[in-house]
Amino acid sequence: MPGRIEVKALLFASYADAFGSGEMPLLLEAGSTVGDAVAAVRAKSPAAIPPCPLVALNERYAGYGDVLAQGDEVALIPPVAGG
Amino acid sequence: MRAALVTRPIDVSALITEVTDPSCGAVSVFLGTVRNVNDGKPVTGIEYKAYEAMAVREMEGALASVRERFGTSHIVMEHRLGLLGLGEVSVAIVAAHPHRHAAMDATRTAIEEIKKTVPIWKLEHYADGTREWVDPTRGAQAVEQSAPVAEVVG
Numbered sequence: 001m002p003g004r005i006e007v008k009a010l011l012f013a014s015y016a017d018a019f020g021s022g023e024m025p026l027l028l029e030a031g032s033t034v035g036d037a038v039a040a041v042r043a044k045s046p047a048a049i050p051p052c053p054l055v056a057l058n059e060r061y062a063g064y065g066d067v068l069a070q071g072d073e074v075a076l077i078p079p080v081a082g083g
Numbered sequence: 084m085r086a087a088l089v090t091r092p093i094d095v096s097a098l099i100t101e102v103t104d105p106s107c108g109a110v111s112v113f114l115g116t117v118r119n120v121n122d123g124k125p126v127t128g129i130e131y132k133a134y135e136a137m138a139v140r141e142m143e144g145a146l147a148s149v150r151e152r153f154g155t156s157h158i159v160m161e162h163r164l165g166l167l168g169l170g171e172v173s174v175a176i177v178a179a180h181p182h183r184h185a186a187m188d189a190t191r192t193a194i195e196e197i198k199k200t201v202p203i204w205k206l207e208h209y210a211d212g213t214r215e216w217v218d219p220t221r222g223a224q225a226v227e228q229s230a231p232v233a234e235v236v237g
Contacts, residue, residue, distance in 0.1 A: 012134055013204035014216040056202070059137040075134055075202070081217040082131075082138075082162060082203030083115045083174050083194060 003030050007068050009041050010075040018048030028068065035064030037074040049076060084150055086142035086160045088135055093161050098177040102157040107179035111186035113194050115174040117167045121217070125210035129217075130166045131173060134202040138162070145196040153189040155180045160193060162203060 009024040016022040019041075026040050034055050042049050054077040055062050061077075068074070085101070095112065103110055117129050142160055150156050157179035167173055176193045180186035198219075205217040 010134065012202065013132060013206070014218070017216070056134070056137055059134075059140055061200075075137065077134070077202050078204060078216065079218045079220045080198070080200065080202055081205045081219050082133075082201045083198045 004028065005030050005032065005068060005070045005072075007032075007037060007070075007072045007074055009037055010073060011041070012075070013078045015049050015053070015076050015078050019045060026074075032068050033064060034062050034066045034068065034074055037068060038064065038076065041076060053077060054079075084143075084146050084156045084158055086139060086146050087162075088133060088139060088142075089161050089163050090165050091163075093163055093172045093175045095172065095175055095177070098159050098161065098175055101159050102177050102179040104157050104179055106181060107155075107157055107186070108181055109183035109186040110177065110179045111183070111190045113174075113176045113190040114172050115194070117169050117171050117173060119169050121207055124207075126169070126207050127210050128166055128168050128208045129173065130206040130208065130214075131162070131164045132204050132206065133162075133164055135164075138201050138203055141201040142197065145193055145200065148196065149178070149189050149193045152192065153178075153180065153185045155185065155189060158189060158193065160197070162197070162201070164203075166208075 004027055007026050009026055011019050011022050056075040057066055058073050119126055146158055160176045162174045176190045178186050178189035206214055208214050
């Protein structure tokens with residue numbers, strides 16, 4: 001679709017449980033940012049995810065102002081607890 | 084230098100063999116194990132999940148930074164995923180260095196870094212049948228997060 005991009009949001013741990021799924025396809029305006037993707041995910045279930053979760057873009061920690069491209073993967077990262 | 088996620092029990096002896104080198108006079112081993120209580124609640128096991136591709140990338144980044152800081156590439160890290168029982172090893176970091184202080188500092192620095200950045204999560208299974216994702220930024224867990232880690236020196 002012209003003027004739009006498809007990206008994939010990934011959800012983990014408590015966020016995935018809250019949504020009932022670990023993946024969510026998003027259709028966003030071209031030029032959208034990581035922050036826009038987070039807002040689009042939260043719009044579906046605002047209580048499930050805090051306002052500003054950590055995010056990764058294509059497997060690297062990212063900022064909310066980073067601009068998305070077609071096919072990008074945006075991960076919402078709950079507080080990590082490895083070890 | 085090697086970092087990996089595994090779904091089988093971690094073979095610590097094999098990791099020690101992997102990093103041991105004639106140029107090194109010290110081998111330091113850090114093991115994280117499944118504890119039977121958290122926040123006052125009896126724990127029966129912990130399920131580990133990861134954003135796997137990113138977790139490996141972050142683990143490799145942490146080891147690269149340790150290699151640069153302490154001058155040793157004789158370091159290996161394995162983190163286990165899946166459901167682990169009490170006492171099982173969830174993470175192992177083994178570093179060899181010509182000298183003991185650097186070997187110990189390398190494993191300590193690596194585990195502290197891993198706990199901050201690697202996208203791995205723990206689902207604790209409690210004795211009462213409930214389960215909860217561990218959130219180190221919350222309550223008593225946040226206090227524990229800042230406490231020193233125990234270290235075993237080989």
